Amino acid sequence: MTIDGRLARGERTRTVVLDAAVALATEAGLHGLSLGQLADTLGVSKSGLFAHWRSKEALQLATVDRAVEQWQEWIIEPALHAPRGVRRIRALHEARIDFYAARVLPGGCFFANTEFEFNARPGPVRDRLVDAYGRWTLFLERLVHEAVALGELPADLDVPQLAYEIDALGISAVMRSRMLDPDTAYRQARQGLLNRLRALCPEPTLLTEGLS
Amino acid sequence: MTIDGRLARGERTRTVVLDAAVALATEAGLHGLSLGQLADTLGVSKSGLFAHWRSKEALQLATVDRAVEQWQEWIIEPALHAPRGVRRIRALHEARIDFYAARVLPGGCFFANTEFEFNARPGPVRDRLVDAYGRWTLFLERLVHEAVALGELPADLDVPQLAYEIDALGISAVMRSRMLDPDTAYRQARQGLLNRLRALCPEPTLLTEGLS
DNA sequence: AATAAGTACGACCGGTCGTTCTTTTTCGTC
DNA sequence: GACGAAAAAGAACGACCGGTCGTACTTATT
Numbered sequence: 001m002t003i004d005g006r007l008a009r010g011e012r013t014r015t016v017v018l019d020a021a022v023a024l025a026t027e028a029g030l031h032g033l034s035l036g037q038l039a040d041t042l043g044v045s046k047s048g049l050f051a052h053w054r055s056k057e058a059l060q061l062a063t064v065d066r067a068v069e070q071w072q073e074w075i076i077e078p079a080l081h082a083p084r085g086v087r088r089i090r091a092l093h094e095a096r097i098d099f100y101a102a103r104v105l106p107g108g109c110f111f112a113n114t115e116f117e118f119n120a121r122p123g124p125v126r127d128r129l130v131d132a133y134g135r136w137t138l139f140l141e142r143l144v145h146e147a148v149a150l151g152e153l154p155a156d157l158d159v160p161q162l163a164y165e166i167d168a169l170g171i172s173a174v175m176r177s178r179m180l181d182p183d184t185a186y187r188q189a190r191q192g193l194l195n196r197l198r199a200l201c202p203e204p205t206l207l208t209e210g211l212s
Numbered sequence: 213m214t215i216d217g218r219l220a221r222g223e224r225t226r227t228v229v230l231d232a233a234v235a236l237a238t239e240a241g242l243h244g245l246s247l248g249q250l251a252d253t254l255g256v257s258k259s260g261l262f263a264h265w266r267s268k269e270a271l272q273l274a275t276v277d278r279a280v281e282q283w284q285e286w287i288i289e290p291a292l293h294a295p296r297g298v299r300r301i302r303a304l305h306e307a308r309i310d311f312y313a314a315r316v317l318p319g320g321c322f323f324a325n326t327e328f329e330f331n332a333r334p335g336p337v338r339d340r341l342v343d344a345y346g347r348w349t350l351f352l353e354r355l356v357h358e359a360v361a362l363g364e365l366p367a368d369l370d371v372p373q374l375a376y377e378i379d380a381l382g383i384s385a386v387m388r389s390r391m392l393d394p395d396t397a398y399r400q401a402r403q404g405l406l407n408r409l410r411a412l413c414p415e416p417t418l419l420t421e422g423l424s
Numbered sequence: 425a426a427t428a429a430g431t432a433c434g435a436c437c438g439g440t441c442g443t444t445c446t447t448t449t450t451c452g453t454c
Numbered sequence: 455g456a457c458g459a460a461a462a463a464g465a466a467c468g469a470c471c472g473g474t475c476g477t478a479c480t481t482a483t484t
């Protein structure tokens with residue numbers, strides 16, 4: 001089977017466009033994103049975008065999917081290289097903060113920005129954001145549950161509660177890093193998780209000060 | 213001294229408009245807020261709004277100020293009725309969650325929404341939001357510091373750290389209450405603070421299960 | 425009674441929005 | 455080298471955007 005170069009070109013274009021859309025959406029919002037602006041940024045025509053997506057909403061949905069892929073690559077996959085348990089939880093949190101600190105996206109966090117933007121905008125886009133957030137929450141809870149199963153966290157731990165608190169530290173990190181002092185925000189987010197895990201984990205040597 | 217009826221009428225109108233603007237901004241955003249939409253909602257003409265504010269930006273700034281007033285009335289003042297110390301900290305947190313749970317604003321939280329919206333939009337509006345968030349943070353830290361001074365929290369406590377964590381629980385509460393299950397979100401936000409304060413406070417009777 | 429100020433209106437401006445249609449260019453396939 | 459589908463451009467659309475204009479009504483001052 002040979003690859004059709006024409007389709008390949010389209011696929012390549014789509015990825016480039018969506019990466020730009022994710023970045024732009026963190027600045028202008030996913031609703032606030034305008035096709036003319038996006039086209040200008042990419043140096044293509046507005047109508048050229050419609051060759052790939054029938055409507056703005058279709059592009060918005062594709063943009064959410066692309067952002068999920070990026071999140072997978074930048075935060076989740078690196079964390080999976082750490083051993084299961086509290087070290088993996090910490091690795092995930094650190095990867096997230098590193099992602100914010102590296103300023104990969106000009107507006108901070110795609111999901112934080114868009115979920116607040118769409119929390120009162122019913123429709124398919126919001127539904128997809130809700131879905132992504134739900135899956136992220138489940139993933140976090142699974143990691144915490146694994147740590148409990150390994151005996152690295154108490155057996156009677158309220159797993160969703162700790163997952164909630166970990167995510168809260170992360171959300172606040174990106175918010176405060178953009179509005180107030182970034183370094184302070186990152187430090188507090190890291191310290192918050194460290195404090196929390198150390199108070200719970202019977203084996204504190206798993207949580208050294210530096211990164212693993 | 214008599215009250216000028218013209219000025220009184222204008223002041224009344226301004227308050228009505230700004231209350232609507234605060235509410236609308238939680239749905240459409242502070243940038244996404246359109247003057248035509250706001251005018252239609254209020255049943256007035258678009259140009260009538262320009263009689264009170266010279267530009268959209270002027271109205272945005274006034275809207276932020278009005279939102280700060282509302283936050284003062286709904287969250288801060290009620291909390292000040294609780295005795296200083298951990299009980300006041302908890303009262304503040306509870307007032308905030310009650311505010312979210314009562315769905316006073318259709319889009320959740322004015323500040324959460326607008327701060328994420330403007331984190332990459334330089335200008336006077338962002339500056340005012342930054343200022344408001346900075347003052348809120350200082351207020352939170354002052355409350356924590358008071359609890360330390362009263363001996364209700366450890367003398368060596370990292371005050372800004374705890375303030376960060378408290379605010380993080382609140383932010384996440386409004387985010388998750390809109391995207392996922394509201395009751396779970398509120399419960400986790402409340403439980404999070406209770407766990408944290410109980411672990412730190414040498415006098416746990418100050419933190420009964422129910423509200424004061 | 426005349427004047428001035430504050431409030432509010434409808435009409436309209438140039439510009440941008442998302443979208444559609446038609447046309448041209450690109451490029452792998454036959 | 456001709457064919458044809460995918461990609462991209464260009465022009466145009468109705469709607470809405472923030473903003474300005476002149477005007478009219480209300481109310482306080484003189």
